[in-house]
Amino acid sequence: MRRLLDWLEHRTGLETAVKNFLYEDIPASSGWHQIIGSMAVFFFLIQGVTGALLAFNYAPTPGDAYNSVRYIMTELTGGRLIRGLHHWGASMMIVVVVLHMLQVFLFGAYKKPREATWMMGVVLLLITLGFGLTGYLLPWDNRAYWGTVVTTRIAAGAPLLGPYLVRLLGGEGIGVVTFARFFALHVVLLPPLTLILIGIHIYLVRKHGVAPAADDTAPKQKFYPAQVFKDTVGCAIAFLILFLMAAFVDLPLEKLADPTDTSYIPRPEWYFLFLFQTLKAFKGPLEVVGSTVLPGIAVLFLFCVPFIDRGPMVRLGKRVFAISFAALALLGWGGLTTAAILTTPKNPVGGRSPSFNPAQLSDWQLLSPAELAGLTYFRSENCIACHPGPGKKGVGPDLTQMPANHRNPAWMVPHFKAPAEVVPGSAMPPVRLKDSELNALSLFVLRLTPENEMDLLSAPVYAVKGATLYQDSHCSACHQLRGNGMKIGPALDGVGDRHDRAWLEQHFKDPKSVSKDSKMPAYRFDAEQMDAICNYLLQMP
Amino acid sequence: MKETEQTGAPTRRSFYLGFIYGLWGAITAAVAIPAGVYLFFPPNARKGAEWIDASDLGSIPQDVPTEVSFQRKRVDGWKVTSEKATAWIVRRPEDKVVAFAPQCTHLGCAYHWEAQDHAFVCPCHNSEFSADGVVLGGPAPRPLDRYQVKVEDGRIKIGSLEPHA
Numbered sequence: 001m002r003r004l005l006d007w008l009e010h011r012t013g014l015e016t017a018v019k020n021f022l023y024e025d026i027p028a029s030s031g032w033h034q035i036i037g038s039m040a041v042f043f044f045l046i047q048g049v050t051g052a053l054l055a056f057n058y059a060p061t062p063g064d065a066y067n068s069v070r071y072i073m074t075e076l077t078g079g080r081l082i083r084g085l086h087h088w089g090a091s092m093m094i095v096v097v098v099l100h101m102l103q104v105f106l107f108g109a110y111k112k113p114r115e116a117t118w119m120m121g122v123v124l125l126l127i128t129l130g131f132g133l134t135g136y137l138l139p140w141d142n143r144a145y146w147g148t149v150v151t152t153r154i155a156a157g158a159p160l161l162g163p164y165l166v167r168l169l170g171g172e173g174i175g176v177v178t179f180a181r182f183f184a185l186h187v188v189l190l191p192p193l194t195l196i197l198i199g200i201h202i203y204l205v206r207k208h209g210v211a212p213a214a215d216d217t218a219p220k221q222k223f224y225p226a227q228v229f230k231d232t233v234g235c236a237i238a239f240l241i242l243f244l245m246a247a248f249v250d251l252p253l254e255k256l257a258d259p260t261d262t263s264y265i266p267r268p269e270w271y272f273l274f275l276f277q278t279l280k281a282f283k284g285p286l287e288v289v290g291s292t293v294l295p296g297i298a299v300l301f302l303f304c305v306p307f308i309d310r311g312p313m314v315r316l317g318k319r320v321f322a323i324s325f326a327a328l329a330l331l332g333w334g335g336l337t338t339a340a341i342l343t344t345p346k347n348p349v350g351g352r353s354p355s356f357n358p359a360q361l362s363d364w365q366l367l368s369p370a371e372l373a374g375l376t377y378f379r380s381e382n383c384i385a386c387h388p389g390p391g392k393k394g395v396g397p398d399l400t401q402m403p404a405n406h407r408n409p410a411w412m413v414p415h416f417k418a419p420a421e422v423v424p425g426s427a428m429p430p431v432r433l434k435d436s437e438l439n440a441l442s443l444f445v446l447r448l449t450p451e452n453e454m455d456l457l458s459a460p461v462y463a464v465k466g467a468t469l470y471q472d473s474h475c476s477a478c479h480q481l482r483g484n485g486m487k488i489g490p491a492l493d494g495v496g497d498r499h500d501r502a503w504l505e506q507h508f509k510d511p512k513s514v515s516k517d518s519k520m521p522a523y524r525f526d527a528e529q530m531d532a533i534c535n536y537l538l539q540m541p
Numbered sequence: 542m543k544e545t546e547q548t549g550a551p552t553r554r555s556f557y558l559g560f561i562y563g564l565w566g567a568i569t570a571a572v573a574i575p576a577g578v579y580l581f582f583p584p585n586a587r588k589g590a591e592w593i594d595a596s597d598l599g600s601i602p603q604d605v606p607t608e609v610s611f612q613r614k615r616v617d618g619w620k621v622t623s624e625k626a627t628a629w630i631v632r633r634p635e636d637k638v639v640a641f642a643p644q645c646t647h648l649g650c651a652y653h654w655e656a657q658d659h660a661f662v663c664p665c666h667n668s669e670f671s672a673d674g675v676v677l678g679g680p681a682p683r684p685l686d687r688y689q690v691k692v693e694d695g696r697i698k699i700g701s702l703e704p705h706a
Binding site: 057235239 | 558561564567571572575578579580584585618620
């Protein structure tokens with residue numbers, strides 16, 4: 001072993017390099033308050049390892065991303081834990097980086113000659129936030145999609161640079177291009193950039209030495225092992241917290257991103273909530289102040305801290321202004337974040353969605369499940385290609401203006417099956433679906449009017465899917481909804497007023513466990529189906 | 542010793558070292574073990590194998606290996622796709638049916654039936670197999686892999702691959 005090490009030392013100088021690194025002189029005043037920088041590097045490594053592990057089973061396109069994340073979480077042993085480590089690790093990383101900055105700020109460790117070290121640290125903070133922002137989109141669930149819609153709109157509002165930023169992020173709408181850009185930033189560009197900058201940051205720390213306390217005249221000590229021990233304990237405690245969170249705290253993965261879901265309330269990740277709240281204070285043309293001017297000034301201020309405060313190093317106790325400033329900033333941040341949490345309504349995790357307003361229903365909410373299920377086939381058969389809807393001229397006739405004698409399924413279903421036989425000369429291709437599906441399609445078409453056509457055709461995907469599942473599972477054999485179905489079980493109109501999401505889900509899985517005398521059989525929906533049918537039912541008046 | 546002056550008594554130093562190595566060992570294990578499980582354990586199986594209707598028994602001549610193709614569902618990670626698959630079916634006397642997977646057991650090339658040699662021949666490295674799938678020559682390490690197969694109402698149904706011995 002010794003010979004191998006000697007050989008390695010002779011050829012590479014590795015042992016000397018490691019020794020130089022470990023036996024660096026640090027001030028006698030170094031201690032527990034200086035462990036946070038090491039913790040930040042540690043969390044960066046954790047994010048790198050868990051991120052690479054996730055990437056082994058992740059498909060970076062909007063078509064597959066969601067399913068692959070679901071696959072990681074539900075079908076791969078340990079997948080949930082790995083994603084948990086990465087997800088909560090991101091939050092921990094932000095906390096640690098901010099604490100590190102706060103410590104350096106409070107101790108005045110940015111003072112001459114350490115200005116560049118501080119500024120490099122500010123860049124690293126911004127990059128850490130960039131990781132959070134770009135990673136947020138990657139699961140491609142509703143949370144990711146809508147959160148990023150807001151982010152890109154904010155970027156678009158930036159003075160001068162707005163349009164260029166939008167183009168850089170892949171254009172106005174969030175689709176495959178934006179997704180690819182976010183993925184490339186998160187996985188290809190930012191990690192090596194961060195590594196290089198961390199390298200420079202650590203080089204600068206070493207070059208100028210760890211900042212000593214103002215009155216520290218004691219002989220220097222070595223970094224290893226006393227300080228390494230403290231760093232290790234810090235990392236281990238933080239890792240334990242992260243591991244417990246990954247193992248036991250619910251991991252968010254909402255339903256698949258649905259750009260038509262108008263009931264969704266976008267929410268950024270918790271560390272951006274203060275910005276989100278600041279934005280609310282600025283309306284109209286002043287919005288740009290909250291979205292870019294103020295954050296811009298804050299970042300500029302952070303950069304300039306070493307040049308604003310140029311006095312000599314003093315003891316922490318004497319830095320009254322710095323301490324009050326940091327306390328105020330923390331208080332402001334905490335206040336804004338709390339206000340954001342308190343004032344934004346909850347998304348439909350239980351019961352009604354906050355946007356549910358019985359006095360202002362969408363037209364699709366007035367349809368029976370059978371009618372709404374017809375929209376599935378209307379979409380899958382691409383009927384809209386020839387019947388394009390309000391105000392547009394298509395190959396086929398306007399479906400809202402059919403003659404009265406065509407307005408019943410008995411005429412429509414045979415027409416779907418063999419159009420030219422029912423309407424001689426019709427160029428419409430036969431619709432090859434099961435009779436029950438053709439019937440649903442006709443029921444849907446029959447509900448179209450010039451007034452509701454636009455709204456019905458843009459009904460959210462989850463609702464249409466839920467209604468179709470409702471039909472396919474023959475729920476109407478026992479339940480009534482919007483006047484259709486049997487009365488063996490309770491009517492489901494307004495079920496969201498009586499039960500929340502968790503109750504519904506449990507009731508599908510094991511009806512007797514929440515409703516003792518229920519005669520309903522258990523339904524084995526997969527997670528996506530469960531989402532669709534619960535969200536659909538919760539939206540019905 | 543110099544280090545004793547700088548970092549305290551040797552006992553304190555060994556206490557530090559024990560903690561440093563112990564904690565980093567634990568952290569590494571806490572990441573590496575789940576990572577190993579995540580990478581090496583197979584995904585939770587989704588559904589049991591299903592039987593696919595492959596061909597009409599009557600259309601397969603006796604003792605002449607016949608290639609049939611069929612559509613089967615393939616669970617590929619997070620995707621379930623329908624793909625074309627083939628099998629070499631050999632119908633034995635008394636309607637006993639064997640279905641071979643269409644790849645050579647050497648390196649996975651597609652083999653074919655040579656009627657005059659009365660053998661399956663692989664074009665890559667000339668492995669040869671009998672109509673029973675037994676290796677006759679070449680580098681193939683084991684007999685041809687077989688699908689589970691059953692005959693119902695005169696139709697040949699193909700199941701999943703039998704594990705090879």
